[in-house]
Amino acid sequence: MKHLVTLLFTVLFTCQIASAQDVISGTVMNAANDVALENVHVVNLNQVKGNISDENGSFEIAATVNDTLYFTYIGFKSIKVRVTNDWLKYGNVKVKMTEVGIALEEVTVSDVKLTGYLEIDAKNIPIYENKRYSISGLNSGYEAGDSSPSAFNKVIGSIFNPADALNNLFSRKERQMRKLRKMKDDESIRELLGSKYNRETLTAMLQMSRGEIEEVLSRCSYSEDFVRTATDLQILDAISGCWEEYKLLQRNKN
The missing domain is CATH 2.60.40.1120 (Carboxypeptidase-like, regulatory domain)
Structure with a gap:
């Protein structure tokens, strides 16, 4: 038996x-x-x-x-x-x-007058700076610059209350966040996300809206310029890094 x-x-x-x-x-x-x-x-x-x-x-x-x-x-x-x-x-x-039509977005070209002299033209061409401030134990880095004027304030806020700022958001999305490591380990998925900019694939895989993804990045003090121009793979790595830091802070808090 x-x-x-x-x-x-x-x-x-x-x-x-x-x-x-x-x-x-x-x-x-x-x-x-x-x-x-x-x-x-x-x-x-x-x-x-x-x-x-x-x-x-x-x-x-x-x-x-x-x-x-x-x-x-x-x-x-x-x-x-x-x-x-x-x-x-x-x-x-x-x-x-089903094939879909591809509509090109309107591109605005700024008028920059060039003189032909490098030293003068270099001063006239606009430069967008996104600096990273790294604070040990809080996050891998924080972005600041002209495109994110509130970034420094976010850094200060994170210093005083680093865990609570993300607690409500991540506690609601813990199941989705656990997918991050698997997504990063699959080469096919990384290749796919490296070619995407529209967040469509990320929203499907994480079961999060685009607004929720942007909220995570904002809470983690990434600049609007980064959120707007990064590939889906870069966004994935940013969310993953923030999630790992959050878990570390929670363990230390407990």
């Missing part, structure tokens, strides 16, 4: 591992003409794993039932697809993405 119970436990445990390690496959296509799409980024939002489709549009990724896959490709509308039992049972599924 004892051996039978052990055998049943082993079978159940093996089945659980096999289920957790299911690999599903599919093909990404253009919805307009069924042409295969190469280099589409596929991210499992639940397991925080990523992959890229090959020249035939084919991809494979670890997933289980009810996981959500996120597909993103330049020039196409990003989509989320839920993994179903039928997908696991019947194998390859065709995922079709």
